[in-house]
Amino acid sequence: MIPAPRLVRTDAGTLAVRVWASDGGTPLVFWHALGPCASGAELVELAPRLAAHGLAPVSVDGPGFGASPPAIAYDLASLAALLRATIDELELDRPVLMGHSWGGGVVTTLAALHPDETRGLVLVDSGHLDYADLDSARNSAPPMQWEWESRDAFTSWLEENLERPTPEVLAGYGAGVLDRDDRVIGSSADSLLRARDGLLDSLSSRWPALAGVPVLLLLATQPPHGDENREHLPTFQAAVPHADVRWVDGAGHGVIADAGPRLGDEIGEWFVARAAAGAGRPATSG
Numbered sequence: 224m225i226p227a228p229r230l231v232r233t234d235a236g237t238l239a240v241r242v243w244a245s246d247g248g249t250p251l252v253f254w255h256a257l258g259p260c261a262s263g264a265e266l267v268e269l270a271p272r273l274a275a276h277g278l279a280p281v282s283v284d285g286p287g288f289g290a291s292p293p294a295i296a297y298d299l300a301s302l303a304a305l306l307r308a309t310i311d312e313l314e315l316d317r318p319v320l321m322g323h324s325w326g327g328g329v330v331t332t333l334a335a336l337h338p339d340e341t342r343g344l345v346l347v348d349s350g351h352l353d354y355a356d357l358d359s360a361r362n363s364a365p366p367m368q369w370e371w372e373s374r375d376a377f378t379s380w381l382e383e384n385l386e387r388p389t390p391e392v393l394a395g396y397g398a399g400v401l402d403r404d405d406r407v408i409g410s411s412a413d414s415l416l417r418a419r420d421g422l423l424d425s426l427s428s429r430w431p432a433l434a435g436v437p438v439l440l441l442l443a444t445q446p447p448h449g450d451e452n453r454e455h456l457p458t459f460q461a462a463v464p465h466a467d468v469r470w471v472d473g474a475g476h477g478v479i480a481d482a483g484p485r486l487g488d489e490i491g492e493w494f495v496a497r498a499a500a501g502a503g504r505p506a507t508s509g
Contacts (some may be wrong), residue, residue, distance in 0.1 A: 225264045225398055228290040232307035236284045239263070240309065241349075248279035249342065250318035251493070252310060255285060256349075256477075257418055259369035259409035260381075262289030264398035268391045269487035276491025277498075278319065283309065285325065286412025290318035290398050294438035295415075295419035303333035307340070319346035319494060323479055328354070328422050334436050343437040343497060344491055348448060349506035350480050351440055352455040355423040359447070366416050368411030371400075376507030377407045386473075386481050395480075430462040438466040439493050441486065445475040468492065472478055475489065 241263045250272060257263045259393045261445050263282030266273075268504035283306065286294035296304065306329060311316060322330035327349020334344045344350075354360040371377040374397075382388040382395055401408045440459075442452045460468065469489070476483040 224268055225394060228263070228284060230290070231309050232464050233305070233312050233314050234397070235305045235308035236294050237292055238284065238309050240288065241266075241282045241284070241311065241359055243280040243497065244274040244278075245283065246275050246279075248274065248350035248405070249346075249495075249498075250315040251278045251280045251321055252306070252315065252330075253280060253282040253321045254284065254306065254329045255288070256324035256326060257415060257422075259366075259415070260377075260396040260399040260401070261285070261410060262395075262399035264289065264395040265279070267395035268483050269479060269490070272484050275490050276488070276495055277379045278491060278494060280317065281318070284399075284419065285329075287418070288410050293414055293417075296481070297417040299328050299332040299421055299424040299426075300336070302329045302421065303336060305332070306333055307337065310340075317342050319343045319345060321347070322349055322490060323347035324349045324476065325418055327351075327464075328424070328426060331400045331426055331433075332424075332429055338432055338434075338436050341436060343494065344433065345493075346438065346440045346475050347486075348441065348443045348452070348474075350426060351442075352451070352460040353423075353425055356426070356455070357451060359451075360419075360423065363419075366412045366419065368412040372401070372408040373405070374407055377464055385477070387483055389483070392480050392483075401438025413431070425469075427458070427462065430459065433463050435463075437497050438489065439462055440466050441478060441489070442470050443474050443476050443478055443481075444469065444470050448476040 226241045284291040320330035329348035505509045
């Protein structure tokens with residue numbers, strides 16, 4: 224079941240938060256990818272598996288997505304400050320930070336600015352390159368405002384575009400759109416554009432600050448992102464040699480939806496191994 228979002232207000236702004244486990248465990252805070260139906264509900268298939276490994280998942284709807292209002296600023300440092308303030312308001316102690324695509328940029332920035340405030344960093348096809356270096360990012364057309372004539376039309380669109388349109392995945396993406404005047408409305412084009420522009424901030428300048436942070440990087444293998452990953456990964460590995468880099472077989476950039484629950488187990492097992500090895504220390508080999 225997808226938890227209902229609740230708004231958390233801070234001096235840095237407001238985010239909708241979804242709490243997936245309430246029976247203790249090490250907090251894991253997740254920020255999702257960009258997309259016309261993106262939200263923290265993207266974690267739906269992974270959350271039970273993460274909880275089974277002793278993690279307590281919390282996901283946010285990024286500003287302007289899902290149930291969160293837009294932000295004033297979308298540069299990565301401002302979004303990282305918003306996430307940090309939200310974590311403080313929730314009184315979460317040194318959570319694991321996890322981000323997919325856009326979210327990876329946000330959590331990488333937060334971990335680099337405040338490395339002592341996280342137990343680890345899980346990057347899902349993100350955080351390992353500067354998006355400004357990609358032609359596809361620099362030259363992409365302005366995002367459109369997505370809408371569908373009905374929920375059935377929206378679900379049909381999802382089924383045509385997903386590798387694994389399971390009921391859980393469909394419900395997860397369904398939580399990221401709004402029903403309005405007999406139509407289904409996706410994330411606003413303005414929020415998509417401002418978030419995408421903010422993602423062009425440099426991440427490579429942040430990598431040296433991750434020296435004391437355990438890092439798990441989960442990469443897409445399918446083109447075009449798999450090809451981009453192979454090209455840019457060596458630069459990241461040279462800067463963050465302790466990162467545990469893993470390729471997710473058969474997954475495109477939508478790694479979470481493509482891989483499903485097994486990805487939650489892989490992240491959970493990595494966390495358990497880190498804790499057993501003395502949590503908070505980086506790995507000695509990639």
